[in-house]
Amino acid sequence: AQKITQTQPGMFVQEKEAVTLDCTYDTSDQSYGLFWYKQPSSGEMIFLIYQGSYDEQNATEGRYSLNFQKARKSANLVISASQLGDSAMYFCAMREGRGDYKLSFGAGTTVTVRA
């Protein structure tokens, strides 16, 4: 079964606007971590933000925030004030509390920021 689902293959956003990237997950573990990565066309995977399953507050890192809804098993990424440099593929990923260090990735969402 798919552990991470990203339903938006591609999105366009106007510069300076906010964009929300959807991510739902499936796990029976109580302890898990959720991550978002950005991958520009150059190839590097850049770690953006982390949310732990026991964290009561939504994570924020600069212009990135994570809308964590545990009961709905969703961890949406919000990018505020989009910039042209935000154009990239974004992956949601989960690491479950089983100690095998595996990251389960979603299919990714391509974001294109328009001037």
Next chain:
Amino acid sequence: DTEVTQTPKHLVMGMTNKKSLKCEQHMGHRAMYWYKQKAKKPPELMFVYSYEKLSINESVPSRFSPECPNSSLLNLHLHALQPEDSALYLCASSQRDGTVAMPQHFGDGTRLSIL
């Protein structure tokens, strides 16, 4: 600049060649990973090293041979590759502390083309 360094950035090789990919990190991380990524797809885990010991091999063909000479260095030896092995190869590292919270930090990747 990333803290995980991969060389070379690009590699073109014939199916009978032997080559190696190199990955280096100086963050004191004790878990290191190799991923294979096809265009517009999420990374696929190949190998995990924990404390310089191979802990996960995701049923990777033997033409890929990983090596971890020390805690900072990870190699991927390539021999008799097939055209379908053409991909972006990503190295990553993370702390090993038994929690789900540690993000994996990725290098820029090596773009491999098999002729």
